[in-house]
Amino acid sequence: MRFGVLGTGHWARTTHGTALAEHPEVELVGFWGRDAGNAQRAADECGGTAFTDVDDLLAEVDAVAVALPPDVQADLAVRAAQRGRHLLLDKPLATTLENADAVVRAVQENGVASIVYLTYLFQPDITDWLGRMRDLATEHGPWEGGVFRWAGTIDAPGNPYGNSPWRRQRGGLWDSGPHALSILRPVFGDVERVSAGRGPRDAVVAAFEHASGAGTSLSVTATAPEGTGGSFATIWGPGGRHDLPRFTGTAQEGFRRAVDRLRDAARTGRPDALDVVDARETVAVLAAVEEHLARPDRATAVAHS
Ligand SMILES: NC(=O)c1ccc[n+]([C@@H]2O[C@H](COP(=O)([O-])OP(=O)(O)OC[C@H]3O[C@@H](n4cnc5c(N)ncnc54)[C@H](OP(=O)(O)O)[C@@H]3O)[C@@H](O)[C@H]2O)c1
Structure with missing residues (x-):
């Protein structure tokens, strides 16, 4: 080829x-x-x-x-x-x-x-872990919840993506979001409903309701303060509580x-x-998050004294 x-x-x-x-x-x-x-x-x-x-x-x-x-x-x-x-x-x-x-x-x-x-899904450390999680769910019942954090540090000196205009415009939701969803979707299945809020700069927090009944949350940014970037994911359910491992390949x-x-x-x-049909589904989830963020009535204000 x-x-x-x-x-x-x-x-x-x-x-x-x-x-x-x-x-x-x-x-x-x-x-x-x-x-x-x-x-x-x-x-x-x-x-x-x-x-x-x-x-x-x-x-x-x-x-x-x-x-x-x-x-x-x-x-x-x-x-x-x-x-x-x-x-x-x-x-x-x-x-x-x-x-x-x-x-x-x-x-x-x-x-x-x-x-x-999708970087994670071509690494055996990760695909083996996903296979184990699938087996545990078959044995014990579906996963119930998960917390996902994915953060880039494009403002850190020497970061190769510091001058990437699309990252500046679209933020971590679109840069790191696909990585997080590459783990979240295989473990929890289809996302049916989303809600979301904003943090500093491009930071977004989102809550997902899945067709399986699971509830998960996601925190993403491309501009985490220097030294605070990186990712983690923890999932839980009747099969226990498990952390996504690091991968060792390149x-x-x-x-x-x-x-x-x-x-x-x-x-x-x-x-x-992992063809374009699968990738379109991830775009649909991220677009739904963005649509929610654009709603003027999206959040309930807290009644402070
Ligand atoms: N899987 C991963 O872990 C991973 C990691 C990094 C990047 N990526 C992906 O790789 C892709 C590229 O990322 P990147 O960081 O290299 O992006 P980028 O730095 O923002 O842009 C890459 C190149 O695109 C060219 N470009 C920009 N606008 C253009 C336009 N309108 N028409 C034609 N060329 C244009 C620029 O080249 P010139 O200025 O020389 O024309 C630039 O060097 C993205 O999809 C990103 O998500 C994936």
Whole structure:
């Protein structure tokens, strides 16, 4: 499979480009970026050719790996799918349901394979843990609750995402939210109803009611004070109380697994479990949180003395 990378930023070079260049059974054709110098720098660093016209790159590949702001990704994913190119996308699929639905339609109408890369779900430490949690729920009964905290520190000196405009505009809800939901959704199932409140800067707290009857809560931000970033998740139910473990693998190893799963999906014609249809569901949850936050009557004021 011949791959082109759309995007030339830190993640495009250090994860997508590096993993593709190191993979012995795929070819890294090159990088497309709107800035010719940055595309050249990415190609010099990882290999392949620099493209300044996205159609020139699409003409030479079987698949694209996309590391761009989510709604730029959604537009280009539609264009690539319409040309029959398989899609290895990154989280979140988009930041509007309209854009997410457009990608789903383009994938289905053009019969291409798709994966949306979710770091945690390509790490065996995490997928093994999720398997154990599934077994415990089968044995003891469904999980009842969970607390999820996901926080980035993009203002910390040297953070590679400090100049990322989409993170500034859309905040931790859309940057870290997909990571949290990548654990929360497999454990608790569909989210049926949401409510939410705000904290400092982009911080959001959300409460989820699940179809299973479980209730969970989420705290996300991209701008946690320096030294206070990181994630944790704790779940509980008749099967006990459990903390999500840390994973020990690298993002490149995980991305390589995603490449292989995309190749399988393309070969067999069977959609991967982490395709754009699954990713659209996460966008639906995050969009519902945002809709709740926009309601003027969303919160009950406390009657202080
Ligand atoms: N799975 C993970 O753990 C993980 C970690 C990091 C990032 N990601 C994902 O990777 C994707 C990219 O993230 P990022 O941090 O690299 O984003 P970013 O820094 O905000 O943007 C990446 C690149 O997109 C280009 N760009 C921005 N606006 C554009 C536009 N309108 N048209 C064309 N190109 C544009 C910029 O390149 P130029 O300025 O050179 O044109 C920029 O370097 C996101 O979906 C993010 O969620 C995932």
